[in-house]
Amino acid sequence: MPEANPPAMELSEAPPMLAVRGVSRRFGGRQALDAVSLTLAPGEIICLVGQSGCGKSSLLRLIAGVDAPDAGSIVLNGAEIAGPGVFVEPEDRHIGFMFQDYALFPHLTVADNIGFGLRRLPKAEARRRTAEVMARIGVAGMAGRYPHTLSGGEQQRVALARALAPQPVLLLMDEPFSNLDRGLSDRVRAETLAILRDLGTAAIIVTHDPEEALAAGDRVALMQDGRVAQTGTGRDIHDRPCSLYVAEFFRPCNRLAGQARGGQVATPLGAFPTTLADGQGAVVCIRRHALQVAAPGAGAAAQVTGSVFLGDVEELALRVAGVSEPLVMRVMGHAPARPGDTLSVAVSPDGAMVFPAI
Template identity: 55%
Template sequence: MAALSGVNLTIARGEVVCLVGHSGCGKSTLLRVIAGIETPDEGRVFLDGREVSGPSAFVEPEARNVGFVFQDYALFPHLTAEENILFGLKRIARAEAREKAQAIIARVGIGHLAGRYPHMLSGGEQQRVALARALAPQPGIVLMDEPFSNLDQGLRDRVRNDTLSLLKALGTTVIMVTHDPEEALSAGDRVVLMRSGQIVQSGTGYDLHDRPVSAYAAEFFGASNKVPGIYRDGVVESAIGRFPRKLAVGDGGHVTLFVRPQAVSLSLKHGDLPARVVRRRFHGEIEQLQLRIDDLPAPLEVRTMARLPAGTEAVHISVTTDQVLIFPTSSSP
């Protein structure tokens, strides 16, 4: 099986694009092909209008004007932060290299770290040094492979926001690989979902989350209740209601409804369907409930910010029709 197949992707100058998908989907391979670390068997890669990889052209990675931030940052342990940054500027005069290094050190805000060695830096500080090293040669594009995955959650969010704010301010084109759906949705101007070496869907975070083109995309970007249904005369019939839809499914065809927990609203007295509470899990701001509904094989997972009285067993639910995603059962993951 090919690591990449039929990939066609155009990225605008200054755009932040997140490549996302499960492990082995080809996202890191695509990044390495762009960088020139790997050579594709066929196809072409253009950077700023120049062909850098193709049947009759191949430009070495160091000549592509591309910056790379690795998952483990790849800092040289025997060099200080400033020396690590200078290492990527060996091809220019020393005085000019030092000037560029000082400029990016100031811009990234790591002047106080310049004389320290990597083992003296926290994970977030190492990430900022790695970013400064990638930016020092003033690359046309920065490639980032899981750059924040080694950081704790709270620190990860802050460092990611600071990093992307800086890159946007510099007008840098960024391609970032991540396996985290939430990170992709929040960080990218555009999100590219991959599977088995191919692009499944490309668009804004809102496009992929709210308007997925397949069951795979629907499930990747949000936990969903899967409810079986039957399609008849332009209407999907299910245990949670009837939903008008135009689907490429014949009458009597089996479909799967993807119902995200936030698409279900609760009431003690009013609603479209009665339900029984079989489990409650408190998460602080929200409460997650499992509800048993007649004719539904599995409990329905629901999240609510409304605190139900202790001991509540009987509730009513309503499902927001336009938030129910429906696909032929054969296309489910």
């Protein structure tokens, strides 16, 4: 059964194109970032995820050059762009920034919005690149329109085109899909990722949505209270979380309290192996889908106290003797029991994770 493990190592053999090294930032009495380190390989897409106020946007601002770190350094393609005595201005970093609200200029046409960051180029070259990126992103037919005439998805694509027009070495995206409804968000996100991968553009995408983070990034970096709690592929960080916080961020868990004895933690649902020292308090985290109906007598007796139908799945609330809080079991399709029924429930193999008690 998976147990707490160290954060996944960053395995790229090539030197990282971006290296954030021990970066800290304080605002008044609040520590927004605390010794954050993160690397990004060429062409890699990382999803930076976490609860509101955990430091995601603060980190993006430091990388973009909108703000400066109090400590630590940031290196881009081997050159330090922020650190003790060093600060490269945002316009000289070759980093694109796509804002959550898109920040399109309302008085400029789509073409002028996209070409806004190309003012240093000769006019003919700026027009050529603007036309090229509009065609690539699929907004050429909107060239003469103004932002207020565009749908949310169209505005998102124009903002992406504007960010990519200067050919940045790195694109930073702050909650780029949060203003779109769910169906449109999924489609636009897939289109955006395909464009970034086709261009080979490295990107950091900030999101608060765990499912989006798992689906979109080559790697995921989960932040907690100004620090990086764990990094890894979506599958690694979901299946092998290093802490109870990480486990519960990506999927709700049933918690069972216990104590380590002889390499196990005994609970009303069975004993689970652990490497915690004897006598140490433990929390057994069991994801909802890991609870399964067992043959009578082969599991713990559970009374169904409620049910919630969610379409493809149904969730049952269960009362188990010796467990203080109701457990939640998620089953595909229709539940095998209704409120008032009694079931025998067990935990699927590798379905429990053991962490030190908080």
